[in-house]
Amino acid sequence: MSAIILLTAVSLAQLIFALAMVIASVRMLRGPRAQDRIIALDTLYINAMLLLVTFGIGTGRTAYFEAALVIGMLGFVATVAMAKFLMRGEVIE
Amino acid sequence: MLPFPILTFCLMIMWMLLNGFTLGHLILGSLVGFVAGWALASLRPEKPRLKKWYLLPKLAAIVIVDIVRSNFSVARLIVMGKKRPNSSGFILLPVQTENPFALAVLAVILTSTPGSAWLEYDSRNKTVLLHVLDFIDRDEWVAMIKNRYEVLLLEIFE
Amino acid sequence: MMQPISDFPLWAAIAVAVFLLLGAILTLIGTIGFLRLPSFYERLHAPTLGTSWGVGGTMVASMIFFTVGTERYVIHEILIGVFVTVTTPITFMLLARAALHRDRAEGDQQVPHKMDLGGTRDAD
Numbered sequence: 001m002s003a004i005i006l007l008t009a010v011s012l013a014q015l016i017f018a019l020a021m022v023i024a025s026v027r028m029l030r031g032p033r034a035q036d037r038i039i040a041l042d043t044l045y046i047n048a049m050l051l052l053v054t055f056g057i058g059t060g061r062t063a064y065f066e067a068a069l070v071i072g073m074l075g076f077v078a079t080v081a082m083a084k085f086l087m088r089g090e091v092i093e
Numbered sequence: 094m095l096p097f098p099i100l101t102f103c104l105m106i107m108w109m110l111l112n113g114f115t116l117g118h119l120i121l122g123s124l125v126g127f128v129a130g131w132a133l134a135s136l137r138p139e140k141p142r143l144k145k146w147y148l149l150p151k152l153a154a155i156v157i158v159d160i161v162r163s164n165f166s167v168a169r170l171i172v173m174g175k176k177r178p179n180s181s182g183f184i185l186l187p188v189q190t191e192n193p194f195a196l197a198v199l200a201v202i203l204t205s206t207p208g209s210a211w212l213e214y215d216s217r218n219k220t221v222l223l224h225v226l227d228f229i230d231r232d233e234w235v236a237m238i239k240n241r242y243e244v245l246l247l248e249i250f251e
Numbered sequence: 252m253m254q255p256i257s258d259f260p261l262w263a264a265i266a267v268a269v270f271l272l273l274g275a276i277l278t279l280i281g282t283i284g285f286l287r288l289p290s291f292y293e294r295l296h297a298p299t300l301g302t303s304w305g306v307g308g309t310m311v312a313s314m315i316f317f318t319v320g321t322e323r324y325v326i327h328e329i330l331i332g333v334f335v336t337v338t339t340p341i342t343f344m345l346l347a348r349a350a351l352h353r354d355r356a357e358g359d360q361q362v363p364h365k366m367d368l369g370g371t372r373d374a375d
Binding site: 001002003005006007008009010012013016017019020023024026027033035036038039040042043046047049050053054056057060062065068069072073076079080083084086087 | 253255256257259260261263264265267268271272274275276278279281282283285286291294295298301302305306309310312313316317320325327328330331334335338341342343345346348349350352353
Binding site: 111211212213226 | 281288290292295299303330337339343344347362363
């Protein structure tokens with residue numbers, strides 16, 4: 001019984017996160033401006049991170065957690081660099 | 094000896110969360126924390142002074158409740174979609190405090206609560222430009238932020 | 252190590268499922284709002300659903316799952332939660348300021364002007 005509940009919930013959550021990633025990519029392709037695309041990319045990072053944590057629950061392995069942490073950190077740095085670029089036109093000054 | 098005790102402690106806890114709660118990792122984690130504290134001290138940042146640190150859990154509880162509540166109200170706004178009138182708007186919020194740590198905490202609170210976003214702080218006029226999704230009454234928003242967060246922040250940091 | 256998921260107690264399975272689905276659905280609603288809301292400053296609010304309850308719900312589900320499954324306390328997921336909570340406001344604030352700067356530079360009338368015209372720019 002609990003196996004059915006867990007498997008259903010994990011597969012459903014994975015589907016939902018994948019759908020959210022598709023929607024975020026639509027906004028990223030559509031724009032209309034650079035700041036919309038950057039926020040879409042940030043949302044994509046967060047959703048990918050959550051999807052990895054869900055994979056970890058599905059397989060019972062803790063290794064996915066570290067991958068999720070790395071994605072979160074790299075996503076943060078990338079978004080900050082791009083926001084800085086939008087404001088000043090250069091990343092390092 | 095310990096220039097930044099809170100930072101050292103947090104790094105030690107983080108090290109043990111990632112590697113396991115054993116005596117060896119306690120020693121290694123404390124070592125990492127000490128080195129990081131000294132390294133930060135050589136940069137000479139301004140030190141935060143917590144006057145009434147015991148009010149922090151109260152602030153955290155208020156913020157968590159507010160985040161849960163506004164999550165559901167923003168979700169309702171999005172699901173209702175086009176049937177609602179367009180009610181978002183900009184708010185100019187006057188702030189009393191000039192303490193950078195209080196301002197940083199207020200910015201984190203307001204941005205991580207769905208429905209309000211911190212756009213920009215003007216240090217000369219001591220105002221903050223906010224954007225809110227559910228804009229009903231400007232004074233109500235300002236009073237809510239002042240009574241719920243700013244009073245507590247002023248007590249904690251000043 | 253990990254016990255098979257068929258041996259999970261029912262309450263743990265239900266708690267994991269509820270937190271996981273709640274987080275996932277709120278993330279999805281946030282992303283849908285991000286697609287549907289008309290202006291940039293309104294769209295800025297929608298992804299915070301994913302970064303607050305989306306992350307929180309998934310973290311709590313993972314914590315319950317691994318704590319029950321390995322029969323010892325597994326709470327390192329809280330690091331992701333703290334990290335996301337601290338970093339999201341930074342990225343959103345920077346992006347909002349960049350957007351304000353760009354809109355003002357283009358003379359957009361929808362955006363409030365800077366209060367002190369002719370003053371010095373604020374320190375970064």
